[in-house]
Amino acid sequence: MSDARADGLRLAIFTDTYPPQVNGVARTLARLAQAIEQRGGAVRIVTIADPGASSDAAPDTAPDSAPDSAPDSQVERWPSIPFWAYPQLRIAAPSRQRALDLIDQWKPNLVHVATEFGVGLAGLFAAEEAGVPVVTSYHTHFKAYLEFYNLSALGPVAWPYLRWFHNRGRRTFAPSGIVARELEQMGFENMRVWSRGVDGSRFSPSFRSEAMRAHLGVTRPDQVVVSYVGRLAREKDLIVLMRAMHAMRERAGDRAGDRVVFAIVGDGPAEAECRAAAPAGTVFTGKLTGRELAAAYASADIFAFPSITETFGNVVLEAMASGLAVVAPDIGATTEYATPETAVQFRAKDAESFAGQLLRLVDDAALRARIAASGLAFARATTWDSIFDRLVRDYRDVVASAQAPLPRSATKR
DSSP states (O other): OOOOOOTOEEEEEESSSOOTOSSHHHHHHHHHHHHHTTOOOOEEEEEOOOTTTTTGGTSSTTSSSSSSSOGGGGGEEEEEEEETEEEEEEEEEOOHHHHHHHHHHOOOOOOEEEOTTTTTHHHHHHHHHTTTEEEEEEEEEEEHHHHTTGGGGHHHHHHHHHHHHHHHHEEEESSSSSHHHHHHHTEEEEEEEEOOOOOTTTTTTOOOHHHHHHHHOOTTOOEEEEEEEEEGGGGGGGGHHHHHHHHHHHTTTTTHHHEEEEEEEEEOOHHHHHHSSOOOEEEEEOOOHHHHHHHHHHSSEEEOOSSSSSSHHHHHHHHTTTTOEEEEEEESSGGGGGGGGSSSSEOOOHHHHHHHHHHHHHHHHHHHHHHHHHHHHHHHHHOOHHHHHHHHHHHHHHHHHHTTTOHHHHHTO
């Protein structure tokens, strides 16, 4: 039960991603809107219209759980176009006047800007002009993305802009302490951690299903399902996972081929590449939502997560809550909670190390059960209520101090 009220808070969220788009940022922001209203506050969301986003994202809830998206009356959507560097993402023109009109009419006392371009940039400019305090949040691990796509040469341009953008606000929220510390080292100020939680009513071992196991390719009770859930995109290091799956088969021979089932849950721009690189017999389910998604998590045995480009990694926490033994990299934001106590770590980007750790869990049922139990205990203690209580307290502090002058450094930006 929440102990942090948001009475009197009028929060405007400006973001270039929101449901029905399906990604961790969109869903987290939808939860934020829900949490503020449940605590007595009011919310408006300004975001993009995405004609390609599937409206079936809304059922991604367990029965009796709250909806993932605010009612249409609370959401203003601006026309958008594909982002040239990543066509699966969309951005809108940064209309300062349109953002100002919303602020003038609805009169928020706090603006939260969640994206650095398009809608987010318009929200930042408009809030400053209207004199409304602003906080920002950092969701994309730009450093890791630039390195992954061999675009590090853009860093001298990108980082001054990102630093300028986020330092305009009174707080910048990062999803993990690891990312917050990286940003502080790069000159970002007023950092706070806004972590992530997991809903135990949505993700739980209780959703394990023999029917779903059969759908994932299981034909015998002794088979072990190694799964991945998430977007199929190059920056998720999925080729490392595919190589590890092949290495498992090569190192274990018939033993792995007979006992291990590989399942990939999700869709995305790299799906064709992943299908071509995966071992024969790998099951690709496509995107799943709601109870099907919960069952797909819980009906596996081991969760294989290769990515080091995360700012948090929501799916790892969801896998823990579903009772899976997690194998995750030894660097990156996931190490904050996928520790040697709650997960098995492999050397990042090393397919042989990945394969070896996965095989350890395949062969050792007792170790698999111990890691799964530790992860489940951690996930059950990491509730969204506690996460949002801390965020609401930060919000209240910002609103209460809104009349105070910004630090001298901020006036020189």
